[in-house]
Amino acid sequence: MPRSVQSPRVLNIEDLRRVAKRQLPRVVFDYIDGGAEDERTSRANCRAFEEVTFRPRCAVATPACDLRVSVLGQSLSMPLILAPVGSSRLMYPRGEEAAAAAAGEAGIAYTLSTLSGCRLEDVAAASKGTVWYQVYLVGGRDCALSAIERAKAAGYSALVVTIDTAVAGMRERDLRNGAKELLGDRFGSKLPFVSQLLTRPGWLARFLADGGLMKFQNVVIPGQGPMLYADVTAALGDAVVTWDDLKWIQQAWGGPIVIKGVHTADDARHAVDVGAKALVVSNHGGRQLDGVAPTLRVLPEVVATVGDQIEVLVDGGIRRGSDIVKALCLGARAVMAGRAYAYGLGAAGGAGVARAIEILRADLIRTLKLLGCPSLAELDQSYIDVPAGWPTGRAASRNG
């Protein structure tokens, strides 16, 4: 592991974020770090974890902390799944493969985004663990169907369908940094923005050695081949999915479906109705509709409504293992995290992702011991205090 991400330089995810900021051109770092509009939801996701406080049981010895959980019937070494992160190959050469390999090595699952630069077959081959495929309908139904077939053949064990992208959120940092121009093919439009690439010669050299601007290898347009790289805003403008689409998606996939982007108990019920096996309480890391509630606040409402019918995951704002513990206390089976590992990827490739996972794992064990809780299975609301005024599960469930 490179010294730049070892202790004591990097002790937590925020340290990885700082290293990534030094390594990456602004346009790439801000793509990871930024949210929509005023980034209120993005910040609120993190703040929600700060607002929940612990109620430890002291003078209790917890010699062995088993972190294993089962998600969709698969055993993970800890309750963490790497979330789909678009454009990871811009963060580090063959970024999706590097992240999947680190996840597999750590015994956790990796989710590949449709908006990725590496072929989904190569990503599955890079991991010795569980891989999930996240599908957007970019490129249309036939294009999605061919990706679904390929994902099945390559051994992906769950299909994640993201439902909160009727259009892309207003990501002002991407617009200001010229993400669209830099990723487009008109040389003249790039010129006002290229200086930010030149200030990161290490990244630029790695990027060029990796082949430069890549294609969306898993969005293969019939008769045309892989879609040319575009900025994510343009790609998502074309990606709306509806509950009706779930029918053909389900039929084509035939395996477990995970609905990602549930903000309310009503949509959680929809996810159950369409036969999904898991859902992710997610606001896309605050990258879509700014002003929605932080995910941790929504979680109890969803767990109370459908927690006995579907596996409930949550993402958004996970920066510490103690955040994972809080999510589990509020009923999540496991969490997904995107930025936490993407900072690691930008900082040092696969080694940075491995470091992010290692940090979260060590945090988890320490937090359980300090809480006097012998196992994840025993975490519940008695280990935390939730701010007055937060909806509790029962009050928020419209079905009572």
Ligand code: GLV
């Ligand atoms: C892709 O899904 C993104 O949020 O950038």
